[in-house]
Amino acid sequence: xxxxxxxxxxxxxxxxxxxxxxxxxxxxxxxxxxxxxxxxxxxxxxxxxxxxxxxxxxxxxxxxxxxxxxxxxxxxxxxxxxxxxxxxxxxxxxxxxxxxxxxxxxxxxxxxxxxxxxxxxxxxxxxxxxxxxxxxxxxxxxxxxxxxxxxxxxxxxxx
Numbered sequence: 001x002x003x004x005x006x007x008x009x010x011x012x013x014x015x016x017x018x019x020x021x022x023x024x025x026x027x028x029x030x031x032x033x034x035x036x037x038x039x040x041x042x043x044x045x046x047x048x049x050x051x052x053x054x055x056x057x058x059x060x061x062x063x064x065x066x067x068x069x070x071x072x073x074x075x076x077x078x079x080x081x082x083x084x085x086x087x088x089x090x091x092x093x094x095x096x097x098x099x100x101x102x103x104x105x106x107x108x109x110x111x112x113x114x115x116x117x118x119x120x121x122x123x124x125x126x127x128x129x130x131x132x133x134x135x136x137x138x139x140x141x142x143x144x145x146x147x148x149x150x151x152x153x154x155x156x157x158x159x
Contacts, residue, residue, distance in 0.1 A: 020117055027120045031127050035094060042091040044145070052092065055084045059096045060103040073107075075100075081130075089144040090134040097126040 059080045066073035077100045085093035101123040108118050 020113055020120075023117055023120045027124050031098075031123055034127060034131070035098070038091045038094055042089050044088045044092065047088060047092070051087070052084075052095075055080055055092075055096050056099045059100040063100045063103040064107055066107065075104075085130075085134065085137070085144070087145060090130060093134070094127065094130050097130055098123060101126055 059077050062077045062080055063075045066075045068074075077097070081093050081096050081100075084096050101119060104122055105115050105119055108115050110118075
């Protein structure tokens with residue numbers, strides 16, 4: 001691992017820098033290849049660009065203006081990405097989630113290194129959450145683009 005870091009050009013790593021470098025390597029090995037895979041294999045046939053921009057704007061706004069509950073920020077970005085996923089699928093939902101992860105950088109406090117670590121962790125977490133939630137949706141028999149809510153809710157409750 002250290003040899004790979006040296007090839008990238010980062011030397012003199014302290015424990016904190018090593019943590020950021022290892023987080024970057026993990027993020028780099030999982031998120032960009034995964035995004036490439038889903039964007040090349042799961043893109044919807046029809047895409048309303050104005051809806052996509054609205055979803056991106058709303059997701060960024062929900063992360064820029066979090067709800068504070070006992071001092072802890074709570075974002076409602078999932079309420080924006082769920083309709084995007086139901087309409088267009090996992091590739092579009094992942095794009096929207098990554099824009100939300102970028103928007104978190106603007107509201108987070110701390111040093112540049114802390115912001116980078118927060119972005120890497122949030123981006124990876126949102127990417128994995130997208131895969132797990134899409135897998136559960138497909139496992140219960142959901143279909144992207146379907147407007148038949150009741151058949152989906154019956155499957156969700158095991159009826």
